[in-house]
Amino acid sequence: MIPWILIGVGLEGAVAIWALKWALPKSDRAFFSVFAGDAFLRLTALGLVTGWLLYRHLPFVVPLLTMGSGYLVMSMLQIPFLYKAR
Numbered sequence: 001m002i003p004w005i006l007i008g009v010g011l012e013g014a015v016a017i018w019a020l021k022w023a024l025p026k027s028d029r030a031f032f033s034v035f036a037g038d039a040f041l042r043l044t045a046l047g048l049v050t051g052w053l054l055y056r057h058l059p060f061v062v063p064l065l066t067m068g069s070g071y072l073v074m075s076m077l078q079i080p081f082l083y084k085a086r
Helices: 002-023 028-055 061-084
Strands: none
Touching (some): 002 028, 002 061, 028 061
16 A cells, blocks of 8 residues: 555656646746645645545554655655745
């Protein structure tokens, strides 16, 4: 299950970076809408995975730590976009 979580986090992060690149030359409103939408999507994904793991009575600490650390790494890759948006 852990490899699938990492693949999902990586794909979501790649889409988010592509969307931020697309929104960067647009208005500030478009850029920060994509940025906030990505954060909301990540929180929703964490909630859905937590609910699914609890529903299936599976241990949820390791998968959620893996998912959270993957999101942390992808968030660090997005930081340079914030400097370009100024």
